[in-house]
Amino acid sequence: MLALAATALAMTVAGTPASAEPGGPTMLDPKLAVRTAASGLVSPTGLAFLGDDDMFVIEKTTGRVQRVVDGALAGTPLDLAVNFGSERGLLGIALHPRFPANPGVYLYWTESTTGADTNVLSETPLLGNRVDRFVWNGSTLTFDRNLIRIRAVQEDAGQPARGNHNGGVITFGRDRKLYVFTGDLGRRGQLQNLTCGPTADCPGARVPDDQFGGPEPDGAHLSGVVLRLNDDGSTPITNPFFRAGAAMGGEAGATVQKIFSYGHRNGFGMTVDPDTGNVWMQENGDDSFSELNRLEPGMNGGWIQIAGPVARVGQFKEIETTFGGQNLQQLRWPPSNIADSPQQALRRLFMLPGAHYSDPEFSWKWEVAPGGMGFLDSRRLGPQFEGDLFMGAATGALDGGYLFRFNLTGNGRQIAVDDPRLKDRVADNVAKHDITESESLLVGRDFGAVTDIETDPDGNLAVLSLTDGKVYTVHRR
Numbered sequence: 001m002l003a004l005a006a007t008a009l010a011m012t013v014a015g016t017p018a019s020a021e022p023g024g025p026t027m028l029d030p031k032l033a034v035r036t037a038a039s040g041l042v043s044p045t046g047l048a049f050l051g052d053d054d055m056f057v058i059e060k061t062t063g064r065v066q067r068v069v070d071g072a073l074a075g076t077p078l079d080l081a082v083n084f085g086s087e088r089g090l091l092g093i094a095l096h097p098r099f100p101a102n103p104g105v106y107l108y109w110t111e112s113t114t115g116a117d118t119n120v121l122s123e124t125p126l127l128g129n130r131v132d133r134f135v136w137n138g139s140t141l142t143f144d145r146n147l148i149r150i151r152a153v154q155e156d157a158g159q160p161a162r163g164n165h166n167g168g169v170i171t172f173g174r175d176r177k178l179y180v181f182t183g184d185l186g187r188r189g190q191l192q193n194l195t196c197g198p199t200a201d202c203p204g205a206r207v208p209d210d211q212f213g214g215p216e217p218d219g220a221h222l223s224g225v226v227l228r229l230n231d232d233g234s235t236p237i238t239n240p241f242f243r244a245g246a247a248m249g250g251e252a253g254a255t256v257q258k259i260f261s262y263g264h265r266n267g268f269g270m271t272v273d274p275d276t277g278n279v280w281m282q283e284n285g286d287d288s289f290s291e292l293n294r295l296e297p298g299m300n301g302g303w304i305q306i307a308g309p310v311a312r313v314g315q316f317k318e319i320e321t322t323f324g325g326q327n328l329q330q331l332r333w334p335p336s337n338i339a340d341s342p343q344q345a346l347r348r349l350f351m352l353p354g355a356h357y358s359d360p361e362f363s364w365k366w367e368v369a370p371g372g373m374g375f376l377d378s379r380r381l382g383p384q385f386e387g388d389l390f391m392g393a394a395t396g397a398l399d400g401g402y403l404f405r406f407n408l409t410g411n412g413r414q415i416a417v418d419d420p421r422l423k424d425r426v427a428d429n430v431a432k433h434d435i436t437e438s439e440s441l442l443v444g445r446d447f448g449a450v451t452d453i454e455t456d457p458d459g460n461l462a463v464l465s466l467t468d469g470k471v472y473t474v475h476r477r
Contacts, residue, residue, distance in 0.1 A: 038471040060089035078141040085119040091168025128152030147233030174277035183266035184224035189215030198332035228260035240298035263301035269373035276412035282370040288319035291360035380459030392450020403444030
């Protein structure tokens, strides 16, 4: 969950302040500094650059798309009536790959049933999360079409109402397809690797996920997935489960055809490597195993049977059965059900035809609450930073809101590490929200809860802070 404002920390490097603003973010590399590019934003969750010093910034709780020109608010091209309870709201933005020649602006948001912004969890339709295309005419955004409606309601019998795990990040790939991530939404069905449902003991009769059906992945149980769509919302025939879905038929089959990967929990960051076209996504754990994943077509990420590397499933079970709420934020499949061996966990996975399981490329033993992330597609900060992956925190509790930097291997498929403690690509931190063994990755702090990271038109790194209501620019000194 996106957390409260960060605690400001003082930081200097080589005797020189790494931040131009007292109490603001700081960079730990003496070659880098940070300044404020825009402020006065309300719970910003995503940004998209229209040109030099010209950007859209979306606001979670207000439903507004704000235009920011030369660092100042320059109008509100669109104001949506959002349900912003918990982690809902206006969550994701992407421009068409041919923008502005194609003026499409895509938004992921949670619809309010009242016609006004609300945080009352019940005031949203069952399929209240939606991705819509709007058209930019230079001053306003006009609705063009709905691409998909996704589950939002979490009012299951015998459980408290929730509004979290909506995901909401969207991005266009180098293939010009739209990638949409939605979290597990508290579902406990086949896409969460429960073949027979939340309480069934397979093999045996299937148990519905909830009062709306399941555990089959019909339209109301499409969750914990990355979708891959054409720019008009239609389904690409090159999707990994297109044939499998056609064989299944019906609503569930049509739903499966849209899936690029599944078995995911929740996350706030997804980005595309400009060099390889690979899609990378972070995943938040409950109390254990935050993940950084390179998504592959047909990938099953393992949730809820597996978090972190499958070889560590024993640690996953130990932490989740002894720490915190001990319920995986759900009451229908307790952590005591977690497998007792990697082999048992792998046997339990729900595998669509052609699916495969993949370990994360990097993970933390205890949850470190990763947030927005992005690649630096520029040499502006220096050649040593070009092509690196930067990731912020979804909470200010860690170093005031950390900023991590990851080098990739030459083929862009793995995280490169210098710290011998990270040879296994797992940071064995010692407590929740602790960054032990991540020290070599830390490049900045005090950014608060980071919801988006982009390369700006000048080639610098733009970092969006939800808690500070600001866009920061990381630049070379």
